[in-house]
Amino acid sequence: MQLRPSTSLGALAIGILALPLAPAAYAQTGDAPVSAQDGASSAQAADVETFDSDTILVLGSRLIGQVDAPQPALLELGEADIAAYGASSIADLISALGPQVTSARGRGGGFPVILVNGVRIGSFRELRSYPPEAIEKFEVFPEEVALRYGYSADQRVINVILKRSYASFEVEGDYGQPFDGGYSTQDLEATYLRIAGDSRLNINLGWNNSSTLTEAERGVIQSGGVPDLATDPDPALYRSLVADSAGLEATLNWTTKLGADHSLAVNATFERDDSLRLQGLDTVLLTDPDGNSVLRSFNAADPLSVDNRSTSYASAATLTLNLGDWEVITTADVGRSNSNSAIQRRVNTAALVAAAANGTLALDADLGTFADAGFDEARTSTTTANTLSTLRGSPLYLPGGDVSVTLDAGYNWNRIESEDTRNPGPQTLLKRGNVNGGANITVPITSRAEDFGAALGDISFNAGAGVDHLSDFGTLYDWNVGLSWGITETLTLSATYVDRDAAPSLGQLGNPEIATLNVPVFDLVNNETVLVTVLSGGNPLLPAQSQKDWKLGAQWALPFLENARFSVDYLRNSSRNVAAAFPVLTPAIEAAFPTRVTRDLAGNLVQIDQRPITLAAREEERLQFGFNLSGQIGSAAPQNGGAPAGRGGPGGGGPVGGPVGGPVGGAVGGFAGMPGAPAAAGTGMGTNGPPAGFRPDPAAVARMRATFCEGDGTLLRTQLNAAIRAAASGGEPPRDANGQPVTFPPQLLERLAGADGVIDEQEFANLREQACADPAEASPAGGAFAAAGAPAGGAGGPPPSGPPASGPPAGAGGAGGGGFPGMGRFGGGGGAAGRWFVNLQYNLELRNDVLVAPGGPVLDLLDGDALSGGGQARHSGNLRVGTFYNGYGLIWNGTYTGKSRINGTGLPGSTDLTFNDYFTLNVRSFVDLGQRAKLVEAIPFLAGSRISFDVDNIFNARQRVTDSAGLVPLRYQPFLIDPVGRSFEIEFRKLF
Structure with missing residues (x-):
């Protein structure tokens, strides 16, 4: 306990006393x-x-529900800080924080581990619709803390500390559209939340809708050309840049106390999403006996489209038991989703071509009789069941403090059933069961608080190991070690090493082979955009991946700036036998996988087999810098001087x-x-x-x-x-x-x-x-x-x-x-x-090499080679600056992506592609109308309401992609890269 004298007299003392008076x-x-x-x-x-009578004592104990870990938080937000983001839900708040909550480990940047009051939950669905006003404190921890809760060290940890008592009913509606028009979005949501100590009840209903945006509305030039006959429909009218979509969601969350020391949380969720995506029209090149050719398009009544409906049901439960000095948490999450798609077939044009060639069909003949080719159908049902039990406690006390032990065991089951009329045959059935277990231990070596080796600071060591047995793949192992050194109260160094086996997903191994027609692809060899057939599906020959990762980090609470934290992480990922999606088609990839690419006799690209491949090895190194500042x-009232309103x-x-x-x-x-x-x-x-x-x-x-x-x-x-x-x-x-x-x-x-x-x-x-x-x-x-x-x-x-006293930040009443x-x-x-706050994150890629096959070429992704469609930028960053005062909020969010390139063959006819750097800037502004006294007096309904106006991509910036001649290929037209551009959204929210 730390005692801090203050020369302030009764004001803060009475403030501290004010709250107990009501229960008294x-x-x-x-x-x-x-x-x-x-x-x-x-x-x-x-x-x-x-002390004399003018002195008060401020007792700085730890807030109930905080995470007890040797690694300090990367980001801490009190109530006033959270209010400054103007978010409407916890999901919105996490989205607004962006890179601040995303893992830097380079293993997919998975969604963070979510804790509520320091306790793991069964699913983020339990929490995502809660209004931010229900939060007392929001903490973000580095990936190493995930080990203490039974997870691997590749996800950051978010701990949400809720208020002990809170109740609200929230209604929110928003409308958005691009400044260029073309389509719009609408959302409606209603949320009820009641928190009474350890009991919580939450009901959420949501609806969203988005209209279609076509290539014709953005003037996109068609890759396959435009019809030669003016009476034919324009294919651009039947290609979606943004699909027509709508969705419904209903969630029920309930948490209750069981006896004196236990609790149960239950979640049930229903979601339905519908979408219609247009993929153009059938086209056919007709040539008469005299050699005259005409490009025709038809089937406008039934354009090539994919009409999809997906429905999902999910339920999760968390049982927390306090057994003496041990905490046992068991989570279960089960779900089933069904996806049904109707895919418009292409017309069999062989008879048309033959009829035109022998003169029995005029080049300008009516093609309406060929308009209905029917539909293919694809159905997929996915069932999942995941359980995990963790036992956490401190069974041993050393001179440096308590030894923390986490034991976990679980079972994951996944079943995928699918059938597709484009691939006739038996129904595809994939199943996987995963029995897993692990252990993690954290040992304090020295401690200032325990006065043991205090001159060295706070040093702790952690180690863990785990095993997964997959029913369809075999046994995988992992282990990790780490060291945390709190040199001072403000400076902490850490080092972590993770060695892990990873299996390909069920889909990567067993998805059925499907041929999708009419897909635009840029061919670097011929410097052209062409429509090709793409094969997708699984590859049963994929092996287990071996991962060896290092992370060295430093976190510094800057002593010369109030509420300032600086962090830097060095990360190195080494992987062997990497299961990956088929990369962007470059000359190097085509040379490494010649059987996956089909060209005609003239060298024109016809088909790409994009089923997953195995890369022999990959080496990545990067630096990530973070800086958070608030005031x-x-x-x-003094900051942190009181309880939340x-x-x-x-x-x-x-x-x-x-x-x-x-x-x-x-x-x-x-x-x-x-x-x-x-x-x-x-x-x-x-x-x-x-x-x-x-x-x-x-x-x-x-x-x-x-x-x-x-x-x-x-x-x-x-x-x-x-x-x-x-x-x-x-x-x-x-x-x-x-x-x-x-x-x-x-x-x-x-x-x-x-x-x-x-x-x-x-x-x-x-x-x-x-x-x-x-x-x-x-x-x-x-x-x-x-x-x-x-x-x-x-x-x-x-x-x-x-x-200032400890506790959450104070703010205006x-x-x-x-x-x-x-x-x-x-x-x-x-x-x-x-x-006000400033959040800055900057990433510097030091190395990104891929060995395609043993003895094969090494791709340098930072020097012209590529696995994805945009190349690998060496520099990237994100900056957020926000202010909130007297009910008015303003947040600026900027994202920078550096320059990259993809090399061609260097032969005549080929080209390089340059992906230029670009910067996008968004702004969110909002006003708490409930704090405008005269306005509320005139219109009482506005009490507790807020209106916000957001503008995304203020400068209408899009990445510019050019070939060796400085021209923009059709495949990389600006509206194909970003069809929305500058857009706005207006939102009205009311708390009852």
């Missing part, structure tokens, strides 16, 4: 059924330095500053049981100040004083002690004489908790003394206990000097009921506070 007001005068060690004193009380705008309750009141917000926020002054005239919306909070002539009810103030200051505070102390123990163990909160739970905000418990797990009696006594002082002697900052008739609300007192000077987010709002 509800407490009965009888004895609480839960006994407490209320007579015990904190073990360290005798050692606390004696406060304006003068307000809650929602106002039924009496017209506003936020009270904590999870007790609902019942507590109703009455004047922000305290339950204090009747009086409801405060006008927007008054008494933030910078608006109290309404003219507003005074709290003297009788209510007297009742509150009697409740809190009566006797020696035994009842309140008893309940607080019981609540502290329950929070530490995950147990039930204390109850009053009527059996009703009495809850306290986590921040209050943290600040009053002593080192021995009970109230620090000295701190409790000091705060009671100040709160219960004679009203005539109360200082102007006395807030709740100032003399009856003192004005409530207002801008609040000045921030205290000295270092919301609209609504009263509040007291100096109370900050505990109810008064304490001034017009805002936030």
Whole structure:
């Protein structure tokens, strides 16, 4: 525990005391059924330095639900920081953070591991629709932390700490379209969430729609040419750049406590998506006996298209058991999805060509009789079932601290059934079962906190191993070792080595062979874009992949900048027998896989077999730099000085500053049981100040004083002690004489908790003394206990000097009921506070080599070779800059992609391709209409509402691709690379 003196007097003390008053007001005068060690004193009380009456103590214990790991967080967001992003859901917030939450390991950049209050969940579906207002703190950790939760070290970890009490009903709608027009998108969503301690209920309904954008609407030049006959339809009208689509989603999430120490979470989700993609028209080249040729297009009534409907059902559950010093978490996630596609067939044109050649069909004849060729059908059903149980605990204590052990075991099952009339034959059936298990141990070697080897800092070692037995593939092994060295409290170094086997996916091994016609491909050999037949499917000969990865990292909390974190990671990935999709067709790839490419006698590209291949080896090295900086705008309550604002309750009141917000926020002054005239919306909070002539009810103030200051505070102390123990163990909160739970905000418990797990009696006594002082002697900052008739609300007192207290960042109070000077987010709002932030990430590729086959060519992806369609840029980066002040938010998001190229053969007729660097800039602006007092007074419906306006790709930038002559190939026309360009979206959101 760290004690921090401050010369600020009663303002912050009363702010800290404000929250317990509400539960105390509800407490009965009888004895609480839960006994407490209320007579015990904190073990360290005798050692606390004696301060004068103008000194307060701020106790900095760890927030309940935080992750306990030697690696510090890469990013931490408090409530005010989260509000600055203007997100509508946790899924939106994660999307807005982008590279900040994406793994740098280069193994696919998988979606992060999600924890809720430090506990693993069964599926992200359980959390994705929660409004950000329900979050107390948001943390992002490096990949090594995933090992402590039974995952491999290739995913970052997000820990979402929820408020203990929260309730809202949210409705959101948005409309978007490109500035160039052509199509539009619409979304509607309704979300209900209630959090009551460890119980949560969430219901979410969503609908989305997008209209079609065709190549004709963007003037795209057709690769196959345009019809020679003016009466023929234009194929560009029947090629989609953006598919016509619509979707529905319904989710139910429920979490409940089981007994005193256990919990159960259940999720059920239904989703349906429909899409229609147009792939052009049939074309045919007709030649008469005289050698005259005409390109004809037909079948406009039934264009080549793919009409798809996918339906999925999923359910997940998480069972958490606390067995003494061990935590057992079991998750199960099952799902089934069905996908049905109708693919328009091409007309058999052989008879047409023959008829034109022998003169029985005129070149301009009516081709309408050939318009209906029917449909092929493709059906796929996928069933998955994944379970994982982890046992986490600290069975051994060393001089450096507790040894952390994680054991995990699970079973994954996957079944794919598919059939396709384009590939007649029996139904394809693929199945895989995976029995897996693993162990991870973290051993503290030295520790400053334990005063063991403190001169060396905090050093910890971790090691783990795992095994997977795949029913269709065999046994795979993995192991890892790592070292973390906290040189100082602000500088941490880490090193991790991972050795792992990986199997190809079921689809890579066994998907049926399918031929897709009319696919545009750029042929580097002939410098032309052609329509070819592409074969897709599986390759049963793919071997297991061997992966050996190094990661060396440094994280530094900059001492010369407040709330600034800098990180740098060096990553090296070595892979053998890499199962990969068939690369972009380059001369080097064609030479390495000559049987996969078919050309006619004239050398024209006709067909590509794009089934997966095995690359002999791949070596990658990169550096990733991250910089996060944030701060406060304006003068307000001290940062991190209080609990989060809650929602106002039924009496017209506003936020009270904590999870007790609902019942507590109703009455004047922000305290339950204090009747009086409801405060006008927007008054008494933030910078608006109290309404003219507003005074709290003297009788209510007297009742509150009697409740809190009566006797020696035994009842309140008893309940607080019981609540502290329950929070530490995950147990039930204390109850009053009527059996009703009495809850306290986590921040209050943290600040009053002593080192021995009970109230620090000295701190409790000091705060009671100040709160219960004679009203005539109360200082102007006395807030709740100032003399009856003192004005409530207002801008609040000045921030205290000295270092900020621990806890989530403070911010401006919301609209609504009263509040007291100096109370900050505990109810008064304490001034017009805002936030600003800067997030920067830069990637530098040092090496990216591919050995195609043993003894074969080595491809340098940074020097003209390629596996994907765009080459490999050496430089890339992302920058986010945001501000949020007095209800107004503005976020700038820029992404830079460096230059790259793909080499041709160098022979006549061939070409190189240059992919030029480019920069896109997006902006999101939003206004919390609920904080505009006069507007809400005129239109009460706007209370709790927000409107936002976003512009993506402000400069309408697109990557420019040119050949050796500086010309843009048809395949790389700007609208084929990015059909949307500059676009806008307007969104309206209301919280009830």
